[in-house]
Amino acid sequence: MGQALGCIQVDQSTVAITETFGKFDEVLEPACHCLPWNFGKQSAGLLSLRVQQLDVKCETKTKDNVFVNVVASIQYRALAEKAQDAFYKLSNTRAQIQSYVFDVIRASVPKLELDVVFEQKNDIAKAVEEELEKAMSHYGFEIVQILIVDIEPDERVKRAMNEINAAARMRVAANEKAEAEKILQIKRAEGDGELNQF
Structure with a gap:
């Protein structure tokens, strides 16, 4: 419902922020609420409490000078008890989260060689999560989970x-083939030796 009659409906997993003459007044839980607009009370907006996901693609360079694209998937949500902070303190939550992710990934990955980056992607995710949790809790957000979903080297490096x-596989195959032929020759020689004894 709109505010024409001074009533608003707040849906499940959402809270409404109200203001009186432009100043924060209260956080409304899910239900139907009456706002006496003639006394300056109005809804400033709605804030979703659902888990949201942001995929961040960050290009950086490894210790062995290989450019990689690291894709991190961040799951976060606003906290009901800090709804005022979540609504007023940040104008662009997604951009703020992206900045922190870029900062941590670009600080972590250049210390590692390419092969190690693949092995330590959980450690990178943990570092991002710790930094984000620390920063975003001041703004009323909780970091639910962070996953490093892809580490993609430059196309030439992949080739x-x-x-x-x-x-390496061909080298192993050639060694195996040579070993098999060696065994075959030994068995032939043993067989010829046994024939000569008779």
């Missing part, structure tokens, strides 16, 4: 890695 892996 080179695939070629290295293919060469």
Whole structure:
């Protein structure tokens, strides 16, 4: 419902922020509420308490000078008990979270070599989560979970890695083949030796 009759409906998992003559007044829980607009009371807006997800793609350089795109998935939500802070303190929550994620990833990944980045993606996610939790709690938000969902090296690096892996597999296959032929020759020689004894 609108405010034409001075009533608003606040849905589940949402809170409404009210102001009286432009000053914060109270946080309204889910229900139907009457706001005496003729006394200057009005709804400033709604704040969702649902878990929201933000995917952040950050390009950075590893210790061994490889450019990688790190994709982090951040799940966060506004806290009902800090709804005033969540509504008034930040104008763009997503941009603020993105800035912190960029900062932590660009501080962590350059210390690691490419192979180690893949192995320590959980440690990177934990570092991002700790930093974000510390920063965003002041603004009325809780960080639910952070996942590093993708680490993608530059296309040329990917091709080179695939070629290295293919060469290593071919080397192993050649060694196995040589070992098999060696065993075959030994068995032939043993067989010929047994024939000569008869």
